[in-house]
Amino acid sequence: MTAFQKRTGIIATLFAVVIFIIPFLFIFLMSVKDKSQASHQDFTWPEQWQLWQNFSDVISARNYMLLLAYFNSTVITVGAVALLILFGAMVGYVLQRRQSGWNKVIFGCVLAGLIIPPAVVPTIWVLQGLHLFKTIHGMILIQVAYGLAFSVLLYSSFIATIPRDLDEAARIDGARPLQIFFRVILPLLKPVTVTLIVVQSIAIFNDFTNPLYYLPGKQNVTVQLTLFNFQSQFQTQFNLLFMNILLVTIPPLIVFIFFNRQIVAGMTAGAVKG
Amino acid sequence: MKLIPSAALFSAFLLVSGLAHADTVLSVLSDNNPETLAALDALTKAYTAAHPDVTFEMEQKPGGADGDNMVKTRLATGEMSDILQYNSGSLFQALKPEQSLADLSDLSAQAGILDSFKSVVTAADGTVRGVPFGPAMGGGIYYNKPVYAALGLTVPTTWDEFMANNEKIKAAGKVAVAGTFGDTWSSQLFVLADFYNVAAADPTFAADYTANKAKYASIPAAMAGFQHLEDVYKAGYMNADFGAAKFDDGMRMVATGEAAHYPMLTFGIGSVKQNEPDNLNDVGFFAQPGTDAAHNGLTVWMPAALYTPAGGANLEEAKKFLDFVASVEGCNLMIKANGATGPYLIKGCELPADVPASVADMLPYFQKDGGTMPALEFLSPIKGPALEQITVAVGSGINTAAEGAALYDQDVEKQAKQLGLPNW
Amino acid sequence: MQRRSPYPYWFVLPAAVVFVTLFLVPTVAAFWFSLTRWDLYTATYIGMENFRQFFSEPYLVQGLGHTLIYAVLTSATKSVFGLLLAVLLTSGIWAQGFLRTVVFFPVLVSTIGVGLTFSVLMHPTKGLFNVGLATIGIHGPGWLTDASLALYSVALVDLWKGVGLATLIYIAGLAAISPDYYEAARIDGATRIQQFWRVTVPLVRPATVTVVTLSLIGGLRSFDLIWAMTRGGPGFSSDVLASVIYKQYQAGFYGLSTAGNVILFLLIALLVLPLTWWFNRREVDL
Numbered sequence: 001m002t003a004f005q006k007r008t009g010i011i012a013t014l015f016a017v018v019i020f021i022i023p024f025l026f027i028f029l030m031s032v033k034d035k036s037q038a039s040h041q042d043f044t045w046p047e048q049w050q051l052w053q054n055f056s057d058v059i060s061a062r063n064y065m066l067l068l069a070y071f072n073s074t075v076i077t078v079g080a081v082a083l084l085i086l087f088g089a090m091v092g093y094v095l096q097r098r099q100s101g102w103n104k105v106i107f108g109c110v111l112a113g114l115i116i117p118p119a120v121v122p123t124i125w126v127l128q129g130l131h132l133f134k135t136i137h138g139m140i141l142i143q144v145a146y147g148l149a150f151s152v153l154l155y156s157s158f159i160a161t162i163p164r165d166l167d168e169a170a171r172i173d174g175a176r177p178l179q180i181f182f183r184v185i186l187p188l189l190k191p192v193t194v195t196l197i198v199v200q201s202i203a204i205f206n207d208f209t210n211p212l213y214y215l216p217g218k219q220n221v222t223v224q225l226t227l228f229n230f231q232s233q234f235q236t237q238f239n240l241l242f243m244n245i246l247l248v249t250i251p252p253l254i255v256f257i258f259f260n261r262q263i264v265a266g267m268t269a270g271a272v273k274g
Numbered sequence: 275m276k277l278i279p280s281a282a283l284f285s286a287f288l289l290v291s292g293l294a295h296a297d298t299v300l301s302v303l304s305d306n307n308p309e310t311l312a313a314l315d316a317l318t319k320a321y322t323a324a325h326p327d328v329t330f331e332m333e334q335k336p337g338g339a340d341g342d343n344m345v346k347t348r349l350a351t352g353e354m355s356d357i358l359q360y361n362s363g364s365l366f367q368a369l370k371p372e373q374s375l376a377d378l379s380d381l382s383a384q385a386g387i388l389d390s391f392k393s394v395v396t397a398a399d400g401t402v403r404g405v406p407f408g409p410a411m412g413g414g415i416y417y418n419k420p421v422y423a424a425l426g427l428t429v430p431t432t433w434d435e436f437m438a439n440n441e442k443i444k445a446a447g448k449v450a451v452a453g454t455f456g457d458t459w460s461s462q463l464f465v466l467a468d469f470y471n472v473a474a475a476d477p478t479f480a481a482d483y484t485a486n487k488a489k490y491a492s493i494p495a496a497m498a499g500f501q502h503l504e505d506v507y508k509a510g511y512m513n514a515d516f517g518a519a520k521f522d523d524g525m526r527m528v529a530t531g532e533a534a535h536y537p538m539l540t541f542g543i544g545s546v547k548q549n550e551p552d553n554l555n556d557v558g559f560f561a562q563p564g565t566d567a568a569h570n571g572l573t574v575w576m577p578a579a580l581y582t583p584a585g586g587a588n589l590e591e592a593k594k595f596l597d598f599v600a601s602v603e604g605c606n607l608m609i610k611a612n613g614a615t616g617p618y619l620i621k622g623c624e625l626p627a628d629v630p631a632s633v634a635d636m637l638p639y640f641q642k643d644g645g646t647m648p649a650l651e652f653l654s655p656i657k658g659p660a661l662e663q664i665t666v667a668v669g670s671g672i673n674t675a676a677e678g679a680a681l682y683d684q685d686v687e688k689q690a691k692q693l694g695l696p697n698w
Numbered sequence: 699m700q701r702r703s704p705y706p707y708w709f710v711l712p713a714a715v716v717f718v719t720l721f722l723v724p725t726v727a728a729f730w731f732s733l734t735r736w737d738l739y740t741a742t743y744i745g746m747e748n749f750r751q752f753f754s755e756p757y758l759v760q761g762l763g764h765t766l767i768y769a770v771l772t773s774a775t776k777s778v779f780g781l782l783l784a785v786l787l788t789s790g791i792w793a794q795g796f797l798r799t800v801v802f803f804p805v806l807v808s809t810i811g812v813g814l815t816f817s818v819l820m821h822p823t824k825g826l827f828n829v830g831l832a833t834i835g836i837h838g839p840g841w842l843t844d845a846s847l848a849l850y851s852v853a854l855v856d857l858w859k860g861v862g863l864a865t866l867i868y869i870a871g872l873a874a875i876s877p878d879y880y881e882a883a884r885i886d887g888a889t890r891i892q893q894f895w896r897v898t899v900p901l902v903r904p905a906t907v908t909v910v911t912l913s914l915i916g917g918l919r920s921f922d923l924i925w926a927m928t929r930g931g932p933g934f935s936s937d938v939l940a941s942v943i944y945k946q947y948q949a950g951f952y953g954l955s956t957a958g959n960v961i962l963f964l965l966i967a968l969l970v971l972p973l974t975w976w977f978n979r980r981e982v983d984l
Contacts, residue, residue: 001792009792019858020800026826027815041818043826087713098705106710111974113721114912115966117919117940119728119959121738121952126724128351145720148713157904167704177704199863206808209922216344216353227810228336238818245811252806260799343948350738368950373739455843458931515823517843517932659949667933672845681756688751692735692951 027249030242038239054243058230061240066226066247073223074251075136076211077204080143084151084200085193087144092155093185097164106152113149120213127214139215143204151196158192159185194262202252223248297327298591301355303348305341306334309544309612310359310578313408316611321598328591338459339659342368349374354583356592359407362394362579366404367655367693371397375581376589378402383600391619394576394652404579405600408541408608409616411575412636413467413649414561416528416536416543419631421448422558429560431567433502436535440511443534451506452533453516453669454524461665463537464506464562465499470573470647471564472496480653486690486697490679498564500675500682503668517670522549529553537562539575540616543632547613559632561639572639574646577619655693658685725963732957737950748957757934758942762965764849765938768924769917772856776913777906779857780864785898787865788872798869802862809859813926816855817842820927845935848928852936856923860916864909871905872898907977911970918966939965 022043030038031054033046059066095106123142124133132138162185170180186193208224215222230244302318304310311334318330333355335341342365348354349369358375360366369375378384379402384392387406395404415436417429425446430436440450454460472479475495482488490496506512513519513533525545527533530553536542546554561572580599582592598604605623614625614633617640629637639645651657658664661682668678690698732748734741752758787798804812819826820841828838841851879897888896921940924930930937930945937945943958 001790005790006792008786008789009794009797012786012791012797013793016797016800020803022826023815023819023858024803026819027811030818041821041824042829083716087716090709091713094705094707094709098703098707102707102710109714109717109722111971112725113717115915115919115970116721116725116963117943117959117966118721119724119731119956120947121736121956122724122727122731123720124347124351125727126720130719133351134353141716142720145716148717152713171704177706177709180704181709202806208808208810212344213347216348224808224810227808227814241814245807245814248811249807256799256802256806339945339948343950346738346950370737370739455932458929515821515840515843517840518817518821518823660945663931663933666931667845667935670843670845670932672933672935684754684756688951688954689949692737692949692954694735 027242027245031246033239035237054239058240058243069221069223069226073205076139077201079140080204081201083144084147088151089155089189091152092159095156096159110149110152134215134217142214147200154192162188194259198259201255205252299329299331301331302357303333303355304359312611313608316607320607356586356588358581362576363652364655364657371403372399375403376584381597383597386621388619395579404581405596406577406619407580408577409618410577411616412540412572416538417558418528418531418534419556419558421531421534430563431570432563436563449513449533450511452524452527452536453512454519454521455666456518456520458662458666460521461669462662464502465665466649467562467573468499469650470571473647474569484654489683491683497679500668500678504675507669507671529557540636543615543630555631557632559635571645573649575649576652656686656690658682658689660685728956728959732960734953736953748954752957761937761939761942768853769914771853772917773910773913775857776860776864777909779861780868783865784868784872801865804859805862809922810926812859813923817927842928843932845932848936852924852927867909868905871902875901
């Protein structure tokens with residue numbers, strides 16, 4: 001490491017601390033203060049540390065609603081991401097490998113899915129007709145429908161970098177389409193799959209608009225909705241509001257820490273190979 | 275701390291298996307005001323004590339337009355809880371009550387409910403669909419009594435006197451009027467609470483307005499509310515953070531004397547009771563003054579109501595509960611839970627003698643003949659949904675009063691068309 | 699010999715069923731509902747009345763302008779800062795891994811959480827922004843309460859939250875550039891800055907296309923952050939198309955709101971389709 005690299009790094013770190021760390025530190029400090037100090041909304045050291053009390057207050061609020069919300073959000077996120085990987089890779093694969101008139105249609109759908117804002121009320125109308133309204137599996141399918149375009153786009157551009165020779169070789173060995181896909185292609189997609197898992201699981205876990213409309217009902221509460229509901233309930237209890245923000249941030253953080261090394265490393269390796 | 279996971283698991287278990295234990299579970303959807311929750315808590319506990327086979331499950335909706343939207347969607351999609359707490363008047367009319375809510379005309383408690391309330395929960399087909407929940411409120415101006423005493427001010431009965439007071443307060447280095455546009459709904463008060471004065475100047479305004487004959491922009495008395503917003507902004511009477519401060523801040527400011535005035539509905543005193551109990555009796559209240567001291571009176575908001583959706587699974591049990599809420603016993607439970615913040619609209623339900631100063635200031639208006647006038651939203655089914663953005667725009671100096679009034683007329687037109695009213 | 703394709707179309711089927719039912723059908727239905735006065739019970743056909751109403755809303759034109767400003771601003775700043783950060787964070791500087799994590803961190807937080815946090819930080823008198831500025835003698839503005847500033851403040855927070863994703867995409871794009879190009883450029887005597895303009899910028903183009911397209915679409919549709927921070931206010935000064943639509947929806951004007959959806963869709967199509975086409979054409983040229 002040259003002196004220049006070291007100096008730049010130190011300056012960059014200083015900037016990063018001010019720009020990126022302080023807001024998070026602020027969230028944390030607010031979340032451990034007592035009610036009256038938190039109401040000043042200033043950036044000060046807590047006079048009194050109430051980490052555990054605020055934590056248990058938020059967790060136990062409204063009959064442990066937050067725990068139920070974690071459960072629901074996890075089920076929705078895991079279910080939707082699994083389907084997005086499978087469906088997205090299958091479509092991306094066919095889209096890249098097979099050139100025909102249908103490609104234009106599929107590409108048109110991808111584009112439509114990326115750009116068209118979902119029509120909320122007509123969607124409720126359809127969901128009701130299918131008896132999927134306010135069901136967890138209905139919510140999963142909605143997230144799949146809304147996330148597919150991005151997932152297909154990501155997979156199809158990545159699959160373009162995988163040499164066709166690989167599937168040709170497998171085909172000559174007598175492998176059937178499904179076998180080629182699951183044995184040869186899907187494992188090669190791991191780097192982009194990791195990216196997809198991170199991006200989509202964060203997006204779905206953090207989504208609040210869609211559950212608000214398509215998943216009403218107390219049993220169906222999701223993590224972001226607790227935040228939204230507490231926003232007015234905790235209007236005078238900023239410490240609890242920020243504790244809630246803190247708790248809601250933790251699961252995506254775990255996903256990120258778990259996959260952090262693999263995201264960029266994986267993307268890089270895959271891309272260079274192509 | 276160790277106990278938390280198992281306790282959580284246990285309560286999650288209860289949540290799922292709750293149905294097995296009691297014969298009926300009534301779900302209740304309400305706003306999340308502390309007073310609402312306290313009153314509901316008292317009512318449901320008392321009801322379960324008397325009827326052990328009925329238990330309740332509470333759910334809160336967000337406030338303001340988000341909550342309105344949630345209620346509309348859930349009613350339309352048949353997902354409404356068994357009991358709904360919601361506004362009466364024009365917001366009630368926007369729910370299409372004749373289709374969405376159950377007819378409550380046959381409740382025995384109806385005999386004890388004042389007609390003035392029944393009229394604001396009556397659907398287009400003439401049937402009553404709700405029972406009153408909580409007290410009636412006044413819309414006017416809270417003031418800080420110690421500040422008034424220190425500066426030798428008297429309670430104004432005309433708008434000019436009010437502005438003269440503001441000038442003296444500002445000169446004394448204090449915030450004259452607390453602005454809390456961070457809660458946008460609170461910005462509407464100068465316009466909505468001016469309706470007593472509008473009606474005094476133009477007695478047929480409400481009917482003409484509903485019939486598409488009277489407009490805010492063309493009638494000076496109606497535009498006065500918007501003008502007040504503009505004038506207060508221009509004179510610089512508000513706190514520096516008026517754009518971000520919230521309702522709780524406004525009540526705190528007027529309670530502690532940080533600000534001398536705060537235009538608000540009288541339910542606001544509940545916030546002072548909870549957050550600044552020591553200052554409870556420092557807060558006084560007067561009706562929003564108009565042009566004529568001889569015609570000084572209060573614009574009144576009817577209480578919210580409890581409803582039950584049409585065709586609900588627990589319709590009969592829900593109606594029995596609503597019958598209980600509307601009884602004198604139910605009314606007394608609510609007074610006990612929250613203290614007296616305003617008159618209840620149930621015959622035989624009296625307020626206790628010791629009420630906070632601001633409530634004592636309000637009651638004389640009710641006792642005087644012609645001292646009150648219902649707010650426009652209880653006389654006309656039309657309330658434009660964008661009023662709170664428009665009043666923020668006028669009150670922040672983005673638009674003039676005339677522009678604001680014209681914008682609001684357009685907004686009203688849209689609502690009237692959606693409601694399918696004649697003449698629009 | 700005619701063999702069945704190893705890439706059968708039924709692979710598309712599961713995705714297609716979900717997509718068509720839950721996305722395309724409601725979208726097509728929206729075109730019908732946008733021509734009605736709809737209260738969820740009954741939909742009355744009223745022709746183009748909703749569209750006429752929408753365009754007579756005095757704030758719609760302003761909202762359209764805001765939408766464009768917001769989308770172009772966030773998309774441009776995210777690409778520029780994303781690329782610069784990516785170059786910085788692949789140059790082997792001290793604490794590089796830590797910095798990558800930190801820059802990506804805001805992407806993880808919920809939009810509502812970010813919005814709530816920054817509206818506290820941007821409070822005109824108590825907020826850390828203005829308290830901090832006051833210590834160096836600057837009287838800070840009303841970030842979210844000044845009508846001429848609110849939209850830009852939200853865009854700033856959007857940049858803060860989204861730049862990490864742009865950086866990540868650029869880092870992957872940079873990694874795909876063969877070191878040989880830089881080697882060749884160095885041999886030709888190119889300076890670091892010349893290398894950046896002559897090698898990095900052209901060759902990182904696929905990543906630029908992704909970042910610009912995604913953030914432009916995201917910006918045009920942007921709603922959550924604006925709603926959490928200003929709700930379109932003060933007044934109407936930070937209203938964008940999506941929040942205007944949402945307000946009509948909230949007010950129960952379902953037909954009108956759905957008409958707004960259709961307008962937004964058309965606007966995005968008008969902007970993004972030519973852009974995509976242009977990007978693709980340029981790619982062929984290269």
